Amino acid sequence: MTLPAGIKDDFPLLDQKFCGHQLVYLDSANTSQKPQVVIDAMANYYQTSNANVHRGSYELAVKATDALEGARAKVAQFINADSPAEIVFTKNATEAMNLLARSWGQANLNANDAVVLSEMEHHANIVPWHMLHAEKGIELRWIPVDKSGHLDLSNLDCLLDGAKLLSVTAMSNVLGTLNPITELAKRAHQAGALMAIDASQYVPHVPTDIAALGADFMVFTGHKMLAPMGIGVLWARANLLEEMPPFLGGGEMILNVTKEGFTTNEIPWKFEAGTPMVGEAVGLGRAIDYLTDLGMANVRQHEVGLTAYALRTLTERYGDKITIQGPTEPAERGGVMSFLYGDVHPHDVAQVLDQKGIAVRAGHHCAKPLMDVLNLSSTTRASLYVYNNESDVDKLADALATIDDIFSF
Amino acid sequence: MTLPAGIKDDFPLLDQKFCGHQLVYLDSANTSQKPQVVIDAMANYYQTSNANVHRGSYELAVKATDALEGARAKVAQFINADSPAEIVFTKNATEAMNLLARSWGQANLNANDAVVLSEMEHHANIVPWHMLHAEKGIELRWIPVDKSGHLDLSNLDCLLDGAKLLSVTAMSNVLGTLNPITELAKRAHQAGALMAIDASQYVPHVPTDIAALGADFMVFTGHKMLAPMGIGVLWARANLLEEMPPFLGGGEMILNVTKEGFTTNEIPWKFEAGTPMVGEAVGLGRAIDYLTDLGMANVRQHEVGLTAYALRTLTERYGDKITIQGPTEPAERGGVMSFLYGDVHPHDVAQVLDQKGIAVRAGHHCAKPLMDVLNLSSTTRASLYVYNNESDVDKLADALATIDDIFSF
Amino acid sequence: MVGLEDLYREIILDHYRSPRNRGELAVPPARRVEGFNPLCGDEIILYVHVDDNNVIEDVAIGGQGCSISQSSASMMSVAIKGKTLEEARKLIIAFKGLMSIHETTIGGDGRESDIGIELDGSADNVKLGDLEALRGVVKFPIRIKCATLSWNTLAQALVEPTVA
Amino acid sequence: MVGLEDLYREIILDHYRSPRNRGELAVPPARRVEGFNPLCGDEIILYVHVDDNNVIEDVAIGGQGCSISQSSASMMSVAIKGKTLEEARKLIIAFKGLMSIHETTIGGDGRESDIGIELDGSADNVKLGDLEALRGVVKFPIRIKCATLSWNTLAQALVEPTVA
């Protein structure tokens, strides 16, 4: 046991019954639950320190500004960034990726310039590039996914040839696959391209050292890492941020405005137009403290162990009836398990599980191109986090048996 | 007394001492404080209903989706919109204005097309248009501000001639001026232009009936109306939203995604890429309930009365020594009072007030073009809201006297 | 408490197991319309052959999806076959009425388009027969879209101009 | 408790009331550099005339701002007049050291640019004299930018290539 035994008690939402059954929350890849300390930190911010930041000279405004900038410093430290100035707060990972596509992309990509994605990307790392394709005629290239759920890198040099950017998820939100980011970054750089990573499923689960990963840009999202909704992060190397044109325009991001034009503020504020989400930043900072107290290495170890247990349990009990997507080796993946149960439609599987208090997601998981490659319209997905344990997995396994009561024919 | 006597008790932050003095919060035009019921509503959401929306089939996901869409319906009703589909959630008013400029602007504005602003706009309603000027060569025209702090409409027909959009603040965040929106909308329409309003300072303070105002677009921001930071609103007529291209790309906003392209979801989701800020939406919904219980007509009446009291008190006590910007008639303005005290620098004025526990803002209030017109580099601004009372105004008036102890020479 | 038996009624499962009118029709004379629920990837391909007397002479259903969307499509095919366009329209209205609770408040990826038919009282005494079994779906708001997918597709097929 | 007397020391108010070296110098031989604090609109126009021996022969200050930025500029002008460039640089380092607490964490509209001078220990025994009175400013973090505005502007003036 690498995480504290009573950890579930930290999460008030988990202490609920649905349809007479204790809730078993297995949808953390979608959004995570929040420990009470995070909920309290936000409430406390609004009860004691709320003010607009960077604007007031009074005591309360200084407290609010410190709250925001303190959270930024925590984020920087958590991912081992060089400086808080490299941390841009956005409303979610999706906005962060759009910021990258709009700002860096507008300034650096021209017609026929290639951006390389993978077939296992979330829509957040696809649609912004489609939009640039439509506007500027950039070319999208796709790293294929092989049958084992890994990226097929056999053609990578060819794909990277002349490319400007490689943008790939660090961990698939459907297959659980951990991608070889360090290698990909190296090869991107060798080919003269920059490297962006969608770390939405990575930062919450794996100790993250951005210097070691070697990427140039990284996006992730607070609500998947025990923090509230409404806050995301773009990290980028300071020199890249310095050169990028602004994204949204308004207060905070300016140095001066006249009727004729404007000049921009320094990084990171240049990219944060309008009043920022200070309460959410405080929540994110507190979530980072909580995760740091657990120890990210322990978090990862816990999830590897639990994923191994889940893969084993489900396979032992259901054999060929259950097909689990993605890598079979727990060390190569995160605790995201997409599966098919016989030929019962994932929506029906999720429905039956819901009646047992088990929350899983059925659908395309915002990764339709991957679903097309897998030749599936949807899967059922169970995903694990710090508060899950073997008993949750057992309950999932038990509940699957009741599907046959309804759908066996 | 149009608002409940004990209303201050609803706001836990106000029950604080700074430097030994009870806090007197007079910076609500910057951001408002939150009643405990709003803080509780958010905490309660995270404790009982948190899940990702529109994606899960389980009970909890339905609760979260209802929470988000329920908040949207409340916003629609609060401003008398035709349908919740006309309410797009953004992270703040600034993002909402950028959405308008990017999406509608990109699709409808070409080189030399004119957008008409006023000289009293907040940077949020200036910089996005400067950015379109830089990108597409649109022309910006400015309605002047006269000495009394009102818009000078004598040249309006000329300014609107051939214009595509008139975008004006409903209430100035520096002068307090309430602008004649209904008239402006009519004249914009007569000239063949659309009408946008920046209602960031209006919706929190004045009963808002968007149908009666006659505008086509409206933006406002949650944190100035007792709701948390991190949520804003773009309202637009459904037929306009339908025609507008998407803004940010990612999950939620799509109908389908392939490797070749994507199709967009219906309004309003077409404009809400990624996981939305459900907790903040819940907070906004609860703030709207709170304001509705107070009665927006009562809120306005309270503020008109208190503004009258403040203008009278300050002028009676300090005569020519104090110069209050903007309309002198309380019915023509909101409770935003920018002033100069002798020739003491606003930063020093705010500093002295802070030591008495009085929180006001000193600076350019994100309206630098207006400051240029007024030939000022900054002002001190005191702004009122539901929780302020005559005693707060008295304390402000008393504290101003102590400035002379330090700076009279 | 709402139980699964409210959702998965025997007759629904029967139509899921043994879908009626599955297949394709020649186009023309039939029309072919596709419906799509992006939330769960459910898909229906509907063939309707309307004869010169405005009678639905034949129906066929293709595509794939969950038990609710498949059985609803199957039951619909039985209910409309041999009916006049007028009767089919009334059925749509009656069925949408049965499902109307909640539908518009769910939203997000996959809210269906407005079907362009007024939900007035004119279909009040239409007999839904077996389709009544789908009534339990409204207790599972997220599944309403599954049940209405085929019906929205039918509505689309009936408002489209006749294919020559 | 932090009181206003920590901020508004008598010597500071004296420099605010009666600013020293106010005015302009002919350019050239002097250099003219502008500094700007967008947060509060404070502005300084600094004229420095450096002679052939690298001595600051004359200084003049224009612009407007709050008591802290104005008095800091005035005190600076007194402190650097007649000093060598080397001595002036050490003064900048020492003064920035005095103000260094907090400065980088405030941010937002108006964080000053990196001044391009290392804050090492080399200025440890520089005498700040009257400037010590500004020490109280660090207790009011938001005002630090006011105090450092003129010094950052001076740093800029000294790193710029000599005007012919």
Ligand SMILES: Cc1ncc(COP(=O)(O)O)c(C=O)c1O
């Ligand atoms: C008139 C006006 N418009 C726009 C804004 C921007 O609001 P936000 O910072 O929440 O985007 C403000 C407040 O800062 C304002 O006063």
Ligand SMILES: Cc1ncc(COP(=O)(O)O)c(C=O)c1O
């Ligand atoms: C891999 C991946 N990228 C991006 C996102 C988008 O995150 P958000 O919706 O918070 O913007 C998600 C989650 O939805 C994800 O799983």
